Amino acid sequence: MSERVTNIIIAGLGGQGVLTASAIVSELAFRAGFDVKQSELHGMSQRGGSVSSDIRFGREVFSPMVPTGAADYLVVVAPDQVEVNRYQLRPGGVLVEPGAVDAAELINKKSSNVALLGILSRHLDFSEAAWLEVIAAVFPEKLLAANLQAFALGRERA
Amino acid sequence: MNDPNKLLLSGDEAVARAALDAGVILGTGYPGTPSTEILECFSQLGGRAQWAPNEKVALEVALGVAFAGARAMVTMKHVGVNVAADPLFTSAYTGVSGALLVVSADDPGIASSQNEQDNRHYAVAAGLPMLEPSDSQEAYDFTRAALETSERWKIPVLLRLTTRVCHSRTLVHPRAAGPAPKTPHFERDIRGRVMIPAYARPAHRRLRQKLSEIQVWNETSTLNRVIDGDRKLGVITSGVSYMHLREVAPHLRVLKLGFTYPLPMETIRAFAAGVERCLVLEEGDPYLADAIRAAGVVVESKPEMYRFDELDAGRVRRILAGDTSPETPVPSGKPPQLCVGCSYRYVFEAFRKLDCIVAGDIGCYTLGAVPPFEAIDACVCMGASIGVGLGMRHVLPAEEARRVVSVIGDSTFVHGGITGLVEMVYNPPPTGHVVLILDNATTAMTGHQEHPGTGRTLEHEPTGKLSIEDLARSVGIPNVVVCDPATDKPGFERLLRDCLGNGQLNLIVARRPCLLIAGKIKDYERAAEQCCETLAQEP
Numbered sequence: 001m002s003e004r005v006t007n008i009i010i011a012g013l014g015g016q017g018v019l020t021a022s023a024i025v026s027e028l029a030f031r032a033g034f035d036v037k038q039s040e041l042h043g044m045s046q047r048g049g050s051v052s053s054d055i056r057f058g059r060e061v062f063s064p065m066v067p068t069g070a071a072d073y074l075v076v077v078a079p080d081q082v083e084v085n086r087y088q089l090r091p092g093g094v095l096v097e098p099g100a101v102d103a104a105e106l107i108n109k110k111s112s113n114v115a116l117l118g119i120l121s122r123h124l125d126f127s128e129a130a131w132l133e134v135i136a137a138v139f140p141e142k143l144l145a146a147n148l149q150a151f152a153l154g155r156e157r158a
Numbered sequence: 159m160n161d162p163n164k165l166l167l168s169g170d171e172a173v174a175r176a177a178l179d180a181g182v183i184l185g186t187g188y189p190g191t192p193s194t195e196i197l198e199c200f201s202q203l204g205g206r207a208q209w210a211p212n213e214k215v216a217l218e219v220a221l222g223v224a225f226a227g228a229r230a231m232v233t234m235k236h237v238g239v240n241v242a243a244d245p246l247f248t249s250a251y252t253g254v255s256g257a258l259l260v261v262s263a264d265d266p267g268i269a270s271s272q273n274e275q276d277n278r279h280y281a282v283a284a285g286l287p288m289l290e291p292s293d294s295q296e297a298y299d300f301t302r303a304a305l306e307t308s309e310r311w312k313i314p315v316l317l318r319l320t321t322r323v324c325h326s327r328t329l330v331h332p333r334a335a336g337p338a339p340k341t342p343h344f345e346r347d348i349r350g351r352v353m354i355p356a357y358a359r360p361a362h363r364r365l366r367q368k369l370s371e372i373q374v375w376n377e378t379s380t381l382n383r384v385i386d387g388d389r390k391l392g393v394i395t396s397g398v399s400y401m402h403l404r405e406v407a408p409h410l411r412v413l414k415l416g417f418t419y420p421l422p423m424e425t426i427r428a429f430a431a432g433v434e435r436c437l438v439l440e441e442g443d444p445y446l447a448d449a450i451r452a453a454g455v456v457v458e459s460k461p462e463m464y465r466f467d468e469l470d471a472g473r474v475r476r477i478l479a480g481d482t483s484p485e486t487p488v489p490s491g492k493p494p495q496l497c498v499g500c501s502y503r504y505v506f507e508a509f510r511k512l513d514c515i516v517a518g519d520i521g522c523y524t525l526g527a528v529p530p531f532e533a534i535d536a537c538v539c540m541g542a543s544i545g546v547g548l549g550m551r552h553v554l555p556a557e558e559a560r561r562v563v564s565v566i567g568d569s570t571f572v573h574g575g576i577t578g579l580v581e582m583v584y585n586p587p588p589t590g591h592v593v594l595i596l597d598n599a600t601t602a603m604t605g606h607q608e609h610p611g612t613g614r615t616l617e618h619e620p621t622g623k624l625s626i627e628d629l630a631r632s633v634g635i636p637n638v639v640v641c642d643p644a645t646d647k648p649g650f651e652r653l654l655r656d657c658l659g660n661g662q663l664n665l666i667v668a669r670r671p672c673l674l675i676a677g678k679i680k681d682y683e684r685a686a687e688q689c690c691e692t693l694a695q696e697p
Contacts, residue, residue: 013492026327030166037293038166039326041269047525048498050491063405064293064326064398067471068488084489 005058012077017113022053029057039064111150118154174199176301190235192324193263213238224254257308267468381416392433517547541574551587
């Protein structure tokens with residue numbers, strides 16, 4: 001297992017599923033046997049303000065927060081949150097932007113978060129089956145089909 | 159593969175699980191970020207959890223449980239401890255028969271609070287043992303250790319968390335559950351439990367005796383540990399600061415303190431003597447540094463600029479380098495706002511139109527202070543709107559006094575506003591006053607918890623319901639009006655204008671369920687009705 005810690009930040013606005021997306025990635029890393037830390041600030045998030053969540057995994061993780069400017073991957077769900085979060089990305093890090101998937105193609109527009117995870121999935125060393133298993137575990141039956149479609153679409157567009 | 163027994167839990171969830179595994183028989187508290195999820199999770203795991211009207215009542219209920227020989231937990235955010243401080247201090251004197259865990263969730267950086275107070279000072283001021291976990295595993299282990307400490311020394315124990323411990327998810331290996339809780343029973347101990355002066359004086363001496371015994375024990379406690387490393391610089395640290403330190407300087411020798419009151423001062427002294435330079439690294443106030451220096455141990459501490467806001471890896475790196483140059487500000491994100499369609503919007507529009515002087519309170523509606531409304535003139539603590547509004551009414555010239563209104567939410571009113579109402583009747587200002595209760599039928603800001611005014615328990619089951627308007631009438635407020643500003647904007651404005659100037663004592667309840675929860679409330683009501691019908695059908 002790699003010694004290096006992988007740093008991911010997912011950002012957006014309250015109500016966009018930032019915390020759900022973050023729970024999916026951290027659960028995935030957890031199931032794969034990594035040490036995982038995931039950190040977020042909530043409380044005001046429901047009022048439409050900025051929300052972001054840090055996910056870190058590797059052999060051993062100490063701080064729960066991604067050090068400033070050290071994100072390997074920055075996934076942003078809201079267009080107006082790209083610039084305010086860009087400083088989090090390390091040089092050469094990967095930005096997954098909201099425009100990468102056309103919301104009109106989604107069964108449920110609220111699944112943009114999961115569509116962007118589809119793109120992220122191409123960059124991370126987890127099997128598609130592992131992703132699908134976690135997505136199935138996170139969403140209730142009635143939301144699952146829309147989220148699986150969103151994930152597949154994101155993977156295709158990556 | 160991770161060990162199948164390991165779980166990925168937030169610090170809050172870890173505390174809840176540990177409390178259950180340790181046989182906590184009742185958990186109570188008042189919602190407050192970042193502590194809220196502890197009781198919600200405790201309930202989901204099958205524990206008996208309840209919301210109290212406020213933290214003072216919650217602590218008293220938990221103390222009663224612990225007097226009855228059982229293990230109790232009470233949870234609150236840092237400012238909640240201020241409300242609970244009265245019973246907290248004297249509970250250190252009475253002690254407990256079972257165990258009492260007091261959880262204080264502090265908010266360094268003020269993510270969602272009105273101040274940045276460091277509640278480690280409470281442990282010293284009240285004389286309560288304190289533990290500070292640095293991640294979810296420690297949140298689990300320290301919760302169990304705190305309950306054991308509480309039961310062993312018959313004293314309430316403070317578990318001091320911070321936002322990053324509460325809301326970070328990290329791996330936890332839970333231990334086997336302890337023995338089944340003992341059956342509570344009453345044992346009379348009048349001298350130990352009745353704090354009249356004659357009994358309180360020896361109780362204070364007993365408390366100091368217990369603390370010195372605990373300090374001796376703490377010198378060998380495994381909750382404090384040394385991580386070996388370079389002796390050129392040794393670092394004494396606690397809480398999540400330890401994690402940031404290990405991130406940026408894994409080579410340093412570290413004394414990681416977990417049991418932080420009473421401090422294991424001999425352990426600290428020996429550690430400091432064994433390194434060339436010794437630095438104390440801590441978030442918030444220089445609690446450790448001051449105590450260690452007062453004991454005559456020479457240590458360095460962080461520059462004053464790092465007292466403010468959370469620490470993170472970058473700031474810890476700066477502290478280690480002694481860097482006091484200005485920090486690069488990070489781009490600010492989008493601030494939270496009142497929801498589009500929130501019925502409070504009409505209220506703040508009316509305040510602006512009538513040029514009201516608004517004594518505000520704690521909740522979503524505090525967002526009325528920011529643009530586009532900028533219609534709140536003061537916000538201090540839970541319930542302060544009423545007293546502050548009355549004070550201004552008492553002394554402002556009549557013209558200005560008649561513009562003053564106190565605005566407070568339903569949950570906040572039940573928490574800290576009721577005595578303000580009594581004050582209003584007892585000491586009415588010459589121009590009268592207006593208290594406006596924004597009743598959205600939930601504790602919205604913290605994530606929609608129930609409270610006594612909703613008539614539902616923490617688990618959303620029907621229970622006794624407090625009627626705010628009946629309460630107001632019964633304390634003697636002559637003009638009590640219930641309305642819905644969202645359905646009649648001009649009517650609400652007229653009503654408010656009349657009340658501001660009528661020279662009477664007025665209470666307006668602006669009632670409309672929070673739109674984020676209106677659907678759920680209907681579900682709870684439907685479930686309750688079905689339950690009643692089923693019961694009625696049973697022979």
